[in-house]
Amino acid sequence: AQTVTQSQPEMSVQEAETVTLSCTYDTSESDYYLFWYKQPPSRQMILVIRQEAYKQQNATENRFSVNFQKAAKSFSLKISDSQLGDAAMYFCAYRSGPSGTYKYIFGTGTRLKVLA
Amino acid sequence: DVKVTQSSRYLVKRTGEKVFLECVQDMDHENMFWYRQDPGLGLRLIYFSYDVKMKEKGDIPEGYSVSREKKERFSLILESASTNQTSMYLCASRHGDWGTEAFFGQGTRLTVV
Numbered sequence: 001a002q003t004v005t006q007s008q009p010e011m012s013v014q015e016a017e018t019v020t021l022s023c024t025y026d027t028s029e030s031d032y033y034l035f036w037y038k039q040p041p042s043r044q045m046i047l048v049i050r051q052e053a054y055k056q057q058n059a060t061e062n063r064f065s066v067n068f069q070k071a072a073k074s075f076s077l078k079i080s081d082s083q084l085g086d087a088a089m090y091f092c093a094y095r096s097g098p099s100g101t102y103k104y105i106f107g108t109g110t111r112l113k114v115l116a
Numbered sequence: 117d118v119k120v121t122q123s124s125r126y127l128v129k130r131t132g133e134k135v136f137l138e139c140v141q142d143m144d145h146e147n148m149f150w151y152r153q154d155p156g157l158g159l160r161l162i163y164f165s166y167d168v169k170m171k172e173k174g175d176i177p178e179g180y181s182v183s184r185e186k187k188e189r190f191s192l193i194l195e196s197a198s199t200n201q202t203s204m205y206l207c208a209s210r211h212g213d214w215g216t217e218a219f220f221g222q223g224t225r226l227t228v229v
Contacts, residue, residue, distance in 0.1 A: 009156070033216050045206065045220035052216075091158065095216070102147050102166055103174070104208075104218055108158040 002027045004094050006107035013082045014115050020067075021077045021110045023092030030054075032096050034068065034075045035104075039089040048090070051075065079112075087114045119143070122207050122221040129228050135194040137224050139207030145219075146212030148190035150174075150182065153204040153223070162205075165190055166212060197228045 003026045013019035025034070036048040051059045051068050058066050063080045079086055092107040123138035141148065146167050151159040151174075161174030163182040171182050179201060183191045190209075194201055204225050208218040 006158075035217055037220075043204070043223040045208075047217045047219075050217055102164055102172075102210075103161055104149070104159075105161075106151075106159040108156060 002029070002032075002094050002096070002105050004092055004105050004107040006092055006110050008110045009108070010111045010113070012113045012115055013079070013086075015082055015084060017082055018078060018080045019082055019112065021079075021090050021092075021112065023075045023077070023107055025073050025075065025092070025094050027073070027094065029096055032094060034066075035093040035095070036064070036066070036075075036077045037091045037093060037106075038086075039091065039109075040085075041088070045091070049077065082114050084114050084116060087112055120207055120209050120219050120221040122205075122224050124224050125222060127224060127226045129194075129197050129226065131198060131228055133194075133197050133228075135197045135226070135228075137192040137194075137205055137207075137226070139190045139192070139209075139221055140188050141190075141209040141219070142188065143209065143211070143219070144187065145209035146187070147210040147218075148184065149208040149210075149218065150180075150190065150192045151206045151208065152176065153206055159206065162192065194226075197226075199228050202226060202228045 032053045034051045049061045067076045089109045094105045120141045149164040150162045165171045165184040181193045207221040210218045
């Protein structure tokens with residue numbers, strides 16, 4: 001069975017600085033998707049970034065980028081130029097590829113605090 | 117934009133009551149999910165439905181059932197609410213054939229007293 005581990009329950013970053021959130025996962029599959037979701041205090045989960053496992057290139061969305069290490073089964077999220085609005089819970093998630101199950105498997109989350 | 121709407125943001129119910137949590141999506145998605153979110157445990161899958169009238173148990177289905185009579189609506193039912201079902205409940209949906217990410221509702225915080 002697949003598992004997702006986020007070992008940092010809480011992180012803090014100074015406004016305008018860079019922070020990296022860690023995520024590791026375990027799977028025997030070769031085709032899968034990885035996601036980072038953000039859950040602000042309003043509670044609506046929002047997709048931040050996604051990565052297809054077959055793509056070598058790391059995904060980037062504006063100030064958000066990932067470091068995807070397939071062999072190490074690591075998928076970290078880097079937030080550059082942190083802003084107060086980045087404060088939220090961040091969840092790493094795994095989903096099997098097209099021939100796999102429909103399930104999304106989530107980590108336990110990292111609470112990010114942004115200090116003014 | 118995809119919209120996933122949960123019928124209530126907050127609910128307070130008594131032990132033993134039958135509770136219905138409703139979720140509606142407006143993007144013709146085949147797949148729908150109910151998750152439970154608890155501090156330190158992340159999101160745990162209760163049930164999912166890959167199409168109308170189709171459902172599969174997730175990781176923690178005990179004490180819950182679901183109904184999907186129409187494509188846009190997925191209901192979570194607590195047959196006899198208990199205090200250990202006090203939690204945040206999140207509904208999500210996804211396009212079945214080509215969708216990758218799931219889209220979430222705003223969550224329902226259920227308190228069972």
